[in-house]
Amino acid sequence: MNPETMTPLDSYLRDLDLLLADAQQAFNSATNLQEVEEARVEFLGAKSGRFKAVQKQLGQIPGESKPVAGQNLNRVKNDIQAALDNAKQRFSTESFRGQPDPTFDRTLPGSTRRLGRLHPITQTINELMDIMGRLGFSPAFGPEVEDERHNFEALNIPADHPARDPLENFYLSVASQQHGNTSLLRSQTSTVQIRVMEKSQPPIRVISLGRVYRPDTADPTHYPMFHQMEGLMVDRNVTLATLKTVLKLFATNYLGESVPVRIRPSFFPFTEPSVEADYFWNGKWTEFGGAGIVDPNVFKAVGYDTEQFTGFAFGLGVERLCMIRHGITDIRDMYTNDVRFLRQF
């Protein structure tokens, strides 16, 4: 716009905008309260502030333009004031964060809603399922009350085997019936192997986890109810080397570092060869669990072709792993359910 043709109002409005731009620039670029104050005196000083000067010029505006000029004057004043406030707030802790409260104790405990804890056995089981899941083993389930076929016969435990002694098992009957039928609380999770193989064909990779029962009197290391994890893998070309490899991977996962694993001969009716697996941990060989190649008689019991398929099975006690993991010394504590115990895990 040509200055020659500018009306007094135009000129006044231009001055106002310049003033506002300068003021905003000054307030926004101030780096401390001192500079803010200097800018305040320069622009909003009551005696010789630049705003005061512009305000005085309002009198020279022709009457018909005065309302417009006045409105803009007000707008600019407000905007400059806002810029000042903004700048002040930037540097004033108190106005920004509020008054300090010397009575406040920031170390008082936080208020929480109490979270329940999972039983250490559940935590151990979850860990085991997780590791075995990564190795391709899916959970399988079976009943805790079993018949003799699944708990014994199909597992190659014949009728005269000591493991079937009535004193070694929880055989069951209905109270009103005198004659006992032949159901019992399962003494091992291997029963689930049979149920899985009865229903499905190889390849199989499953784990079963759950409660098992043997009539030991409870003491610090025994309880008549405990948990087992049983793993079963059936396919073509499953060998003792597959078993050892899987156990090694399992131990490495569980313990968090690669540990030596060994297998040594043992005896179980449902595996042949049967082995005990140990891992070397904290300077000694620690028993891990029993394992072996699935006995051909077990395959025959479920109708698998022993010339086509081989498999391995392993079983381990969850309580022992859990007790080592958490430093628990008396198995009975795990089933007393004292909340002071349960809340530790």
Add this chain to the structure above:
Amino acid sequence: MLVSWNWLHDYVQPEIELEQIVDHLTMSGLNHESTTLEGSDFCIDLEVTSNRPDCLGHLGVAREIAVLTGALLKKPDVDLTSDGQTAVQKLCQVTIEAPELCRRYTARVVRGVKVGPSPEWLVQRLQTIGIESVNNVVDISNYVMLECGQPLHTFDLANVHGQQIIVREPRPDEQILAINHQTYSLQAGMCVIADAHGPVAIGGVMGGAESEISSETKDVLIEAAWFAPGSVRATARKLNLHSDSSFRFERSVDFDGIPWASARCAQLLAELAGGEIVPGMIDIFQPQPPREAIRFRYSQIARNLGIEIPVAFVKSTLQGLGLTIQSEDAESLTCLPPSWRRDLSREIDLVEEVGRIYGYDKVPDNITVPLTSSHKPQQTRVLERVRDVVRAAGFDEAMCPSLLPEVWSQACSPWTDSEPLVSHQPMLGVLERGSQNVGAVNCLRRTLISSLLEAKRINEYRFNPEIDLFEIAHVYLPTGGELPQEPLMLGLVSGRDYAEIKGVVEQVCREIDPATTLEFIDSELQILEQSRSATIRIAGQVVGHLGVVSPGGKKAFGLRQPTTVAEINLTALIDQAVLIRRFKSLSEFPAVSRDFNFILSDDVQWRNLEQTVREHAGPLLESITYRETFRDEQRDGAGKKRVLLSLSLRSHEDTLSGPQVDAVCQAVVAACQKALGAQLVS
């Protein structure tokens, strides 16, 4: 099995050190427990699995060492010529009346024995493995047992009435005074060794005092026999009489090795106790079916063990273990197992034999196992969610025994009227100190509630504050069929009030299926209060129970503090679980909230009110929130309550206008008034 290191050297002289030997034994199946120095000898403790009774004697262990180290096995020479039975038959007779309990019974006689102390070397060997010397005759029979694993019994022939041995089941009310000077009542199924008067020994378990060897004994009758494992096990258990003999008979002795043991005992009695062996041996036995030869394909080694083993090693191992190779070809051999290895009858058994001697340490632990995917079953996923919810609600997870005493079992059974399954054996040692007088723990639980009430009691008595427990486990509901149903339950016990436990139950059910509609109806459970209790239904099916434990229920379980319980049948919910939520579009318009304060009769339940409101509020209804109930009898009259609730209304199309909101409110008020007699407080 305790083994003397010096003694082993009679049969095998390995060229490696004791430490390596025991490592070898551990890695081939005889787990080494410990070695202790006993004088100038070592006592080695080896764990012998039940399939290896042949290793319950030094010779068996020596055979293992010989095979493992390539050393020679030397078995003592024994004169087995029995010279007919004539001479010995003149001195005694043997009859087996119970062949199922005793398949073989042999008797030898050694005359003119001088009973006295054993020679020093014999005393020491026995001492090394913890056996006290008695006299030379008894020591020798123990020695032979520990040498070859065949238990022997020696009788003073003079005290065997009628010089008759009858192997039979006991007659009614028969008793025996045993060597330990205890009297035992004999029962059917036990095996008795009797003379003309009565029992002189419990077969395979213990001898009788009357015929035992004494300083007076001159003529010794040596018994070497095969007793049925099951009967010996049952007898030893019933009489609580466990001995080195019964231990071996329970695992079955070597049928064909019996004559050797008998002759060996006679030989040592002659050598060390100055006796004269009467020629011949009485030998009564059931003929055994012949052992079948086993074909062993070499390919089965790699197929089962994942390693190759040289054929030469296979053959020498099998031979070293006592198998006789009958024939062979390029792929296989056929062999006959020795009588002392009843555990070897199949090809796979030989795979194990060869493998364990070759060494499982040679089996690799880093082969490539094909990758496969696993899946997490719905049940596992649901349980994870449920545990998350109850944990977040502040409940700690309990685990209780699956068996209960009858009194607790009878006190509460929400799911069935059938009697519980009962275990023939009780669980021992599982009751807490405060609960010792509740009877045998033998009922399979039909609910988790009883167990959790006991768990709460234990915590109350230990002055633990804030007891909130949950358990997830199966219960056992008899069906009349062979196996019970085992639904999976969630049980809760708490000190909180009805509303709070109901809230947890609702959250659990909605976690499993957010659209689920729960119905709370009257509960008939005696252990719950009449009013503050409910049975929970989904689509007409009972899925749970909850409530405040009644005064009678608290008394039955010894509880002092306010207690609430709940139990949900998770099995009933798992199949309906909706674990993957569907997105619903969000309205971009604000919600409007309106409060209503209705005066209602006490018999109008929240669910009636909620249902009426829901049905009449129309599509703009977003949610109904219960606020509170209060009573003002003076203003509203008796039997009336005021229920305050809020509605949230929202449209997906527009910001709601005043008239729209007012229309909904009027409809709601009118419907509640008409259907429920509700009066709006303005």
